[in-house]
Amino acid sequence: MHGENTQLHAERPQPICRMVFYTFISSEGEISLLVVVVDVNPIWWGQHAQSEPEFTLSKCLDAVMVMGNAHMAMTRTNQLAVIAAHCQDSHFLYPSKRLKGNDDTSSSRDGKYELLSVTNNLIAEEIRDIMSKTELTGNSTDTLLAGSLAKALCYINRISKEVGVAQEIKSRILVIKAADDCALQYMNFMNVIFAAQKQNILIDACVLDSDSGLLQQACDITGGLYLKIPQKVALAQYLLWVFLPDSEQRSLLVLPPPAHVDYRAACFCHRTLIEIGYVCSVCLSIFCNFSPICTTCETAFKIQLPQMVKPKKKKPKLPA
Amino acid sequence: MASLSEEVLLVVKKVRQKKQDGTLYLMAERIAWGPEGKDRFTVSHSYSDIRCQKISPDGKAKVQLQLVLHTGESTTFHFANESTSRKDWEAAKELLQQLLPKFKKKANKELEEKNKMLQEDPVLFQLYKDLVVSQVISAEEFWANRLGGINNGESAACENKQEVGISGAFLADIRPQTDGCNGLRYNLTADIIESIFRTYPAVKQKYKENVPHNLTEKEFWTRFFQSHYFHRDRISTGTQDIFSECARQDEKGLKSLVTQGVKNPMVDLLSLEDKTLDEGYGISSALPSTSHASRTVKESSNFAIIKRFNHHSAMVLAAGSRKRDVPADQASETSSTDGNSRDSDFFQPPLKKVKLQEAIEYEDLQQENRPKTVALNLKKSDRYAHGPVPLQSQQYTTSQDIINSVNYIKHEMSNYKPNLTQVLSSAAASSAIAALSPGGVLMQQVAQQAINQMVPTEIQAELKHLYVAAGELLRHFWTCFPVNTAFLEEKVTKMKSNLERFQITKLRPFQEKIQRQYLSTNLTGHLECMLQAAYSKFHIWQTRRMMRKT
16 A cells, blocks of 8 residues: 555544555556545435534545545556536536646645545635526426446446457446436436446446335346435444445455345326236337227237137936 | 077187187077187177178288177178188178168157267256166156157258269279289279269160170170270271170260350350461461361361260260159150250250340349339327427426526636645445445445356256256146046146146255255245145146036
């Protein structure tokens, strides 16, 4: 480990000692890219901040920063990206465009590893900027999570191409989710999930509030971890324990087992979950009852009913 | 010793077996060998036990005969008599060849198959041991469903045998060997004879006419090889040769073949010509001679060889395309590729048309005749926006709420400064660690997954055997339903008693055993459940039967 990190140890709470273990077993020269997608839906955070003042968006971002720093400090070749998913747009907190600008702000006052201090400052600046520019349109109150994930995938793709063919790069996406699922993003979400699966990118999910079916599916399909946290104040601990190790190291650790995912589909007519249904062969829409005309694409169907077996008449017994 | 009523067919002295001298006796129903000087037979096999005999090749000094039995073991006899070993050996071999086919029994074959199956599949063997040896079910029931496949498979294989073609070089393969004294020795096998007959039906005809009335087989073949018909040049056609007629027929056939031409109208053979540069490399003005007389001797012999080659190839191809086992009536053969058949081809004009069409049309450029499909015409495409996701209760927030929240968060984040030293309190950290450790709130399922590590492997193996045996019995039981015949009624009752017996003799001891080892897990619950389902089904069936009878 580098010399600068001794100072790191002084300011970190106890659980970081596990970091040393990880460094010895990571392979040489392999780049590990972690993209953190943070749900910064202002409506949700504003509401919850008022009801739970001990865990606010600031605390959440602090925990994310701790994890990001830990990830970058583990190996020289590790890379980090942080995306904020807002209800208007999704925004890169790090690396941001401000990086190229001013160099004077990079001097840190507490002797920290420079990369870490630069990262932290940038993230803070960007989030302040985003939140101040929040405008209410009234229509959309849902987090644009699918869009942020798509941006993350594009970023990973770009970095993989920049790094070149000889260099191995392993990437994963960590989603920290606060607000509820938006059903309208279903198609985009599924596309993102399958694209990530094709590229061998893990999607992990750390859910703060209510369970999300879409993220459960994402984690199941790509091979990542899904965890709903019982205590939001201990977010940093959960992030470091469960989500910091990469997929190779996870096989060596005892982590929460994968939850059972409900893959049942909902019918298009009533939006209720069904186990057995009818699928239109033309438009692939799912129905719970048979109807001779598909309501989505108006194709007519014929179905053969099973033959009715007539009961045989019993011969009357002849009197002796 | 041999019983007096046994008829001894052949006695061969000085036959060694296992390095011991003795005598070989071939009786009417068995073959036996006794050592020299002793009265008893140490080796005796009845012909029905013998699967096949193997002989040592001709060239070897040791003259041996090996008998392979159905059970796989083999006995070897070495004919050690210096002077007569070969003769004895041949006599024994011939006799065995005649006697063995009489005694072959099919029943032994089945036993062999059963043994082979048991040896090859250890699971089957274990099942056999569990069920039949411990007398839960009888051996016939065990083999009832399994052997049916064997006999069916064999006959199907026989039907699909491919026909063996003719090697183009079969005549060359005969390869005469010099006898040492100016003679040639031709080695003819049955295969070569068959090839000759198939390719040259004329020769077959001659064979039929002359053998065995006029000539022996050996003489026929000797004459065949001696005749000029066989030799390359074939110039002189002496009339005393029986094969000269064949040569004339062949010539006729070749001529008709040439006049027939090639079937493919696109191929123009006539444009091919042997253009050799004569003396002077084409410059000198030597007149091209086309008459037969001016041909040199060498040229005409070349022509003869080429003609023979062409004819031979044509005959081989014709024989290959002819169907097998056609009765030897040349006139009935309808193949028009054979130069010797008299068939006129009616098919030339349409064939040319077909070939031309093939050449100018491309299949994938044609209009496709795909089955009719339904065009997609979406009326309610907004359904795909949410997809098959269930409706979840939305939490409605008033617009005032929204405005308040946003303002609050804006205010909070405007003064945001990362404070990384106060991220986590140790109390929160330790409670999180406790939740994540095995046994904690989030790790409940992990403990349950280690069951296969808690149960020892012998118990697991025994459980597997139990499942296989129970599955077999239950399969027999359930295939009896619906019970239509009296045989099935009997079988279903028998199977039920078998299941009960299985439960008592196998399942209960196993359960007691695992209880003794204090294994709290319920390993046999599922097996009991399956057996109970079978019993209840049987009970229902029985009550229904009673009701029907009354």
